[in-house]
Amino acid sequence: MASEPIILEMRSITKEFPGVKALDNVSLTVRAGEIHSICGENGAGKSTLMNVLSGVYPYGTYRGDIIYQGTESRFRDIGSSEAAGIVIIHQELALIPELSITENIFLGNEPGRGGVINWVEAKQRAIDLLARVGLEDDPDTQIKNLGVGKQQLVEIAKALNKSVKLLILDEPTAALNEADSQHLLDLIRGLKSRGISSIMISHKLNEIEQISDSITIIRDGKTIETIDVKADGVNEDRIIRGMVGRVLENRFPDRTPHIGEVFFEVKDWTVQHPLAAERLVVKNSSFTVRRGEVVGFAGLMGAGRTELAMSIFGRSYGTFISGQIFKDGKEIQIKNVSEAIDAGIAYVSEDRKALGLNLLDDIKRSIVSAKLSKIASGEVVSVVKEHRAAEEYRKSLRIKTPTVDEGVNKLSGGNQQKVVLAKWMFTDPDLLILDEPTRGIDVGAKTEIYAIIRDLAAQGKGIIMISSELPELLGVSDRIYTIFEGAITNDIPIERADPETLMKSMTSAKKKVTQP
Template sequence: MVRQDDPRPAFSSDPIILEMRSITKEFPGVKALSDVSLTVRPNEIHAICGENGAGKSTLMKVLSGVYPYGTYTGTITFQNEECRFKDIKSSENAGIVIIHQELALIPELSITENIFLGNEPTRFGSIDWPQAKRRAIELLARVGLEDDPDTQIKNIGVGKQQLVEIAKALNKSVKLLILDEPTAALNETDSQHLLDLIRGLKSKGVSSIMISHKLNEIEQVADSITIIRDGKTIETLNVKADGVNEDRIIRGMVGRTLENRFPDRHPTIGEVFFEVKNWVVQHPQVTERLVVKDSSFTVRRGEVVGFAGLMGAGRTELAMSLFGRSYGTFISGQVFKDGKQIQLRNVTEAIDHGLAYVSEDRKALGLNLLDDIKRSIVSAKLSKISRADVVNDVDEYQVSESYRRSLRIKTPTVNEGVSTLSGGNQQKVVLAKWMFTDPDLLILDEPTRGIDVGAKAEIYGIIRDLAAQGKGIIMISSELPELLGVSDRIYTIFEGTITNDILASQADPETLMRSMTSTKRKVLS
């Protein structure tokens, strides 16, 4: 273990490829990084762990030139030379390439065009597209992607888009690859493929820095782990020599042991109050494709109902189509609440009937990043704080401030923009927004995606408390341990069809996975 006063790894005399020494970065009123140091050796996968807002992404933006030299203090030495990057281009020229969580690809352009964007090969003063395509095929082969390089980015999945980003990096002669939450939006298969690729790059001389909240993946691939807490380096661990496991990483991240990552629950589950019968939804563009097929399910008061399925199974499509037909073309089906059939033809009707939906994409669908926190929290039900269609500013502030305190949203004031918050705190704002509508049924779509273990524990506590109030909760998650730890009952979905209904207490990951990969219906509970 390495103490905070000397964060350099003490477990190896190997040469280093990168050293960041005493990095301090301040924003108005906030010290995001305070004397942070980081050392990476050649052919190493170095993980950076920390809670949301700890400073991980800020540190990587300093390294990659997003925050140029002069906007921070401290030194960066790469391949034995001190670097003073003025922008991303200068760090890329040195061999450092960053892949952000929000991929920097243009959907309407082809794979080839994206790989060479801003770096196109030329011949006689014009772009040499035949050469670009040949080179693209070579790069795609290196990352294991067999798609036609003329394919538009919007026509391939997120997992393949990640591979295109890595192909772009390889084209820039990358020596140090930075990956910020590379598997956050991927299913298990795509995640494993990407992790295998990162290990393959290591064997070919490419070092990597990886930020991830998926501690099982960190434990699987990392050689070293640097833990950052509150903008400071806490320690650097040698994964093999120090016997690092998930609990050890968590202790460093949050400063304490999370004995039970899922809060104790003693649910009082009432009668069925929400029922969906024979729900059928068509794909919005491909008319012959059904994304939800004859699905039926129930939710009881005070019950947390999990929905498990592989990527593309139809979980989100089912949830969004129920929430005011926000996805696809409704074909048939019925919804009952408290025994009476209700119509959910638009989002307003869904809200009026007591439904709320927390999207899996908080930045695109959950929040307006131009709004401040207080307006974001009240935005779904402005009528509650309005008189004669005029928002009462005092009520708006008091309501949002009460949620800031009760949900422990880390911000000095609700007048701050939501874009300034960490991912976990943005997610709390989205939850507050829908809690303000006082829903009877809260649909949570990947509510803990991209947030740290500490914030996850707080989200789980909120879910427990809402269920204790008698509300019904639908929770969609790609993490099976999370579903098993939080849910009372779990439905599985495969290719738009509900295939199983099982009590969480009777389930395990293997049981769920069998039902997530088969159309054979098996109802147990």
């Protein structure tokens, strides 16, 4: 790629927020038609750098220069960067669920004359754009009826409509299953063949290694190095060493399980879809959890893992049809989230922004919010106890923030996830359900969370771990259930589990439960 002309230079970019220097003289060079990845731990400054580039943080709020297509650029907002051909797709997609694909693609840029929108032209152009990204859905389909993978393709179609020259993708595959992730990576390669440059931020190092021409590593707001993949060679360990400044010998910490008796059991659990009564999202599912045990749940996206977890956690998803929950041998009734918390159950949601946090709150209030009774006398919350509890979790989970009085909306995605984890650990649960707990989290922080899971299990707590990453489930779990189309299809002890066995059970409706 070294022979290709340079399309972007970011020179000595420095960006400060109150109490923290997010970027410290960061430099980045991207060549035309290359796929350039940016790696770094949570809070390293990756997203901040891209927000500077795209005008989210406008000219004048940072120091340094942006040279784009040979000219110094001073973007005042996203509109001005998009007009120049730079389009950013954030991890939290900017689509309106109630609008159609066509309406979302052309929102604010509708074709027409004299103030009258030409929807015939818009629909035809939408069909052409969808064809370019390999999406065959009717352009009149509402976004809320599409899976996350297809929504990502709609975002890229929007970018193509804006005549994108430089596409920025922030964790584009974080919420995708393996098949959708591979389709998206293939699409990015296809854009490269048409001369479109891409900058990709991702914590999935296997994908970074697979797709990148160059990799820039940022650590603690500073540029560490840029690697030419073809010339220098690269592997995951090489990237990790640059990201964390040390070698991670074992990403999954050593653990000697001490598994006790069954203390939590779900029998014949059946739940309807909240809007379509004819559709069962959980079908006669039964499972057990032992004290000190980490139980993995594996399934393709849409298989019903999250629906099962949320419906157990105070019936917070779908319409309950039938089933029983037993704790310590006694049947318990859990009809809402408050009763679930009182029963010693906690649920770390896969969607931290929509379900895990109030983005208007500060860190300390977020951490204690699920069980205020622990720090209250009567109905009065102790601000001293609140601050002390939050500080303990800030230190133990290494939440990167100068103070727990900071708003959670100012944290990086991975640090927000740590706050959610702290919030539920604060409730002292007996059963902790973790739904994609390491999504959007860097490898160093993942190792820390795996250690937390190990320590919680060592305390005799039961852990349910839902993950789309099979190596993660195999590295952390003592036993793994597989789910297909809302039904549990297998119960596999870890010593008999491997990716092939899991995938067979994740893609088959035939129920073949193997007792450990």
